[in-house]
Structure formats: C-alpha cells, structure tokens
Amino acid sequence: MSHEPVPSVPHVPGVVAPKAPPVVDASDLARALEERSMGQALRTEELVVNMGPQHPSTHGVLRVVIKTDGEVVTALQPHIGNLHRCVEKIGESLPYYQWLPYVDRMDYLAAINNEHGACIAIERLAGIVVPERAEYIRVILAEVQRVASHIFAMGVYGLDIGAITPFLHTFRERERGLDLLDHVAGGRLLYHVVRIGGVKRDLSPEWIDECHAFLDAVEERLPEYNTLLLDNHIFQERTCNIGVIPRELAVGWGVTGPALRASGVDWDTRRDAPYGIYDRFQFEVPVAHSGVAGVVGDCFHRHWVRFKETEQAIRIARQALRDLPPGEIQAKLPKTLKPPKGEAYVRVENPRGELAYYMVADGTDKAWRIRCRGPSFSNIGVMTDVARGALVADLVALMGSLDIVLGEVDR
C-alpha cells in the first residue's frame, strides 16, 4: 500500500483544520495490534501435525496433514499414494487370466468382492456365460467375505474409539469366516478363487455345514458386539452428531456404500443395479433414519448401517446356500482369452462401497485400458469438508467410520 501525501488544507480562520491521519507503518501496526492483544488473549500458534503414514488409526498408510489449534482441527489435507502399486497399469500389460490376483490386493479385506467385479467385467467383454452353480458359489463367498469385512470394520472402529475388547471379539468370528474361505481357496486373505467363467473350487457338503455354523455364530454374536459398542453410552457420546455428512455432501463427493446409506440415501448396487444373480435374493437395504440416536449421517449411523448390513449379508448367504444348484462350476474357456473389441463398465457392491471396473478390449489377450473406481478413494475425500472444526479425537472417529482401505485408495 502506498502512502499518498495528505493534501494540505488552506488555513481558514475560525475553522479547525482536520488533523492529518498519522502515517502508519505496517510493522508499527503489527506491533500495536500485538500490544493491544496482550492481556486480552495469549498469542497462540497453529500446530501442523503429520498424522500418518505411520499412525495407528489411519488404517494403513494414509498421511493426513492436519492443522490444529490446540485440539481443534482447523484444516486437513489427506495425502495418498503411499501404497500405489499400479494395479490398473499392470492390467494393461498382462493377459486377462494373469491380472486377477492383482485385484485381490486392492481391497485386501474384501478380495472376493474385488474378484467378483473383475471377473464379471471380463466375462461381459468376452461374452462368457457362467454356470449357475458357480454364480451361487460366488454370491456365498462374497457374502461370507462381506460379513467378515463388516464385523472386522465394527471391531476396528471400537479400537479407534478406544475400546480394545470388541476388536478381539470380532476378530474371533472373522477368523472363522477367513478359515472358511481358506478351505475353499487355500489362502487367508488373498484368494484368487473367483475365476473368469466360474470359480476355482467347488463347495463340499461339510463346507456348507460349516458355513451355516459360521453364519449362526455371527448372528448370535452381533447383539454381544452391540452391548460393547452401539448401545454403550460412551460410544454414543463419541459418535452421535460427530462427523455428520449431509445427504447432498455425500452425493456430491461420490460417497458410496454404508457411508452413503448412513447419510440417508437409499442405494445399494446389489438391489438397484443387480449384477450376477443378486436379483434372485430377498434382502433389505438398511438406510439410516433418525430415531436411533444422533442425526442421520453421523459416525454412529455408519456403524449402525454396517451392523444392519451384516445381518442382511447373512440372510443372502443363507438363501444362496439353500438354493445352491448342482452342476458345473467352470465354463469352457480358450487357452488364451481374446475378447472382441469393445468396452465394459461393471459396478459391484464392495463392503466399503461401489467398486467399478471400466475395461476396454482391443481384440488382443490384454486389455487396452483398465480403470478401477475405488469406493474408499471417494469416501476419503469427503473428510476434508467434514473434519474442519472437529477435535483430533473426532477426526479419528470420522476416519474410522468411513472404513477406508488404503490398498484400494491407491491401487
């Protein structure tokens, strides 16, 4: 700012000349302001803290740079990419068959669901018809995986809030689910069991009995988890009205999955845009409505939706087990799969939200372009808008309730 000279006023007798405004130096002003503020309030500084990538509640290697005023978060910026493994690019340099194991590693807590979507996309490109039994097996495995993933998310959320015991309780049941998948696939987390045109292994009658026992056990345990979390007074104080994502904000940021339904949007890809054989099953889509506790869109409801969805996943798995038809589990496929020129866009409901694959085939045995839409990636973004003004503890509660998996954010 330039200081213009004050025009001199001609002296008129009897009239008091207006005083020229004092020329103020910028540093003088700062000093004056500082002096004035002394005694009124302590001069404070904002603290820029690096939350992650090595932080216990960033659920992986997310790095969030937060600016805090004491405990209050004034701004935050998520930095992603620490777990980037070029899954999409690798898909463009490998034959379709060989790309599938990479998909497992995107959302490593829901590998079956990832495989399911990828296989459907490739099958749609190549026009492969999957045998009935394989379709049912896929649904059973996917729902068992969903149950395992959701109860794990619920337990880990307890850990974020500070309750350690529910985490280990849910781990106990989750481990049973993982054992089931292990028996089918031979791996605990990364299965590669859903294959193009079918599934790798058949389900034995013993496995089906064991699966029923697992679903019963989880159903029995769910109220027990709720006594430790959902119904707990401290849990409600920590999550109700915290990290509220309004309906419009959720839709605007492309939030999907339980987080979207917790904001009151009635959308589930399994019901509204069915893939595979999901249109054959009876299930409800839990949507947050006010009246449980807190307000729609808060952390409490995200947890609540997850709990309700676990019940529905059990329901779907039971129906699929009941209707499981006999027959083949793998379609006949050529040794090298060369889908004709074309493109496919397939979206599936991952436990964390809507996972989509866009694939372009150019007639060779490799895809010309593969693009994945990860639900965690979209869900993470909404944090910047919601967390402002929250406490550090609320930030942890918010991050945990979005249930992000960094493997899939970065891909």
Add this chain to the structure above:
Amino acid sequence: MKSFLDGLIDGSSLLQAVPRGLVYTVGILLACKAVLLLVSLFAGEIVWMERRISGRMQARIGPNRVGPQGLLQFLADGVKLMAKEDVIPTSADRLVFLIAPYIVFAGVFAAFAAVPLGAGLVPANLTFGLFYVLAITSVEVVGVIMAGWSSNSKWSILGTMREVAQVISYEMPLAISALTVAVLAGTLNLTEIVDQQQGWVWQWWVLRSPATFVGFFLFFTAALAALKRAPFDLPEAESELVAGFHTEYTGFRFAIFFLAEYAGMFLFSVLTVVLFFGGWHPGVPVSLTTGIGRALGFLVLFAKSAFFLSVMIWIRWSLPRYRVDKVMYLCYKVLLPWSVAAMVVAALQVLLTGGR
C-alpha cells in the same frame, strides 16, 4: 520409624556402639529400599494381572510362560527393556529428557512413604498423611510436562497438554471427595482413619455416612482419571496420539514410566481401601496387633486393593474412551459439584452430631 529404630538401638549393644545418626540413616535407607522393592514387585504383578485378566476378557490366554502362570513375566519384560537402546532424539532437550522419568517415578513412590500397608507397617506415620499423599502425587505432572516438552515431538506435546489439563482438574474432586472422610474422621492421619473403621463391616467409612458413600464413587472415578486409566486414558490414547507424552521414550526410561503408572494404580487402590473400606480390618471385630495378625492384616489390605485393581482393569478393557472435552465436562460440571456437596453434607453431619 524413629521409635522403631530407637527400640532396636536400645535392645542391641552392637548398635549402641555406632553413632545414632548413622543408624537412623541406614535404617531409613533400608526402609526406602524395602518399600521400593515391595511396590515395584506389586506394580510388576499388577501388569501381569492386567494382562491375564484382559486376556480372559478378550478370549485370549495372556502371558503364561515365564514362571508359574506367567507370574514372572514382568521380570522378563524388564530385562528385555533394559537391554534396549536408550534412544534420545537429537532435537530433544537432553537433560530434561533424561531426568523426567525419575520425577514421575519419584512422585508416585514418595507417596508410599505415608501410606500404611498394615497395622504399624508405615514408613512415616504422618499426622497429615492424606494431605501429603495427595500433594506429592501432583509432582508426577511436573515430570510429565518435562517429558512431553523436552521430547520436542508434536504428538507428545498434544498428549502432555491433555494430561496436564486432565490430571490437574481431577485433583480437585479427588481431594475433596477424600476429604469427606477426613472431615468425618477428624484427622488426616491415615493410620487413625483406618483404626476408626475397626469392627464390623458397617464401621467402614463407605457405609457410615451418605457423604462418604457418594464420596467413594467420586473418589474412585476421579482416581481413574488422575491415573489416566480408561475410559479417561486420553493422554496416552494410542489410536489418537500414538502414545502421548512418552512417545519418544525407549528402553529403561519407558519401563520407569510404565512402572510408575502401575505403582500409581496400586497406590490409589490402597488409598481407596484405607479411606473407605476399612484398611487392614477384615470387617469382623478381631484384633490384628500381634505379629501374625499384622501379616494377616496386610493380606486383607492387599486382597481388598486387588479387588479394586480388578475393577480398574475390568473398566479399562470394557469401555471406549471419553473425548477430551467430555472429560473436562465430567470433571467440572459433575464430579466437582457432587464432591463439594458431599463435603458440605459431611461438614453438616459433624456440626449436628459432633462427628461420630
């Protein structure tokens, strides 16, 4: 302590030969050593107890390999921690960083000087014992500030701010609810307070007045917060602040923080028993003045405090963590008014009934 040493000197011709001052000094040092060892041992066993109980609660087993039922686990842990490198961050304030753990440690262990662990089993039978204990435990906060500030780490500073705010705030309801007993008992001497609770169970202070009954719950809650135990473990909230003020500490210095924390748990459970639950009196009218009786009294006190320790552990592994502002709300708007009210009721009771 002095009378005990005097008796010892009078009874032994050998001790009469050496100067009295030397006997006192050696005697006091030995007593300190004994208390230190005893309390460290208890603190170690409380760690084991916590790990075993939490294991049971979480469908795990817990440590059961070192010694019978894993009882010597704390020794193995201690040896492991001592063998570790003592890392000092380059940007840390070296001197303050190094001495901070010992101040925390001293704050807790000095309190045991005035805490009676049995009839006559008290290093210093102070007339203002309760006041001394509550005052000396505040020293711990100084050590925590030193540790958090000198670490020069942002998470440590956040943890330290939380800890200092919380512990200082909760000392008020803690002290005031403890004073309900002192007002009714008419003394601050912990041994006298225990002796007033001799006899049947209803002679225990917790059952003798509505003020002390409420006072006990306030005291226990405030003690949990002052000890930074869940659900008030905000200063060390591992899911938020990684480890709070001792994030940068490793090896033996970390072990000292750890030991001080568990010694603090033992201290406050013993205080709860001494103030409200009859101390070493078992709740039936028996005399515990003989040698065997004193030992039994010590066991009774230990059993009672083990019960309160279990409650602390039980609470920790069941509940989520409070948020920082709710903790302050609880302190200033719930516990403090209630403890002041309890104190007023106790004072009125003394005024109207003459104290007994």
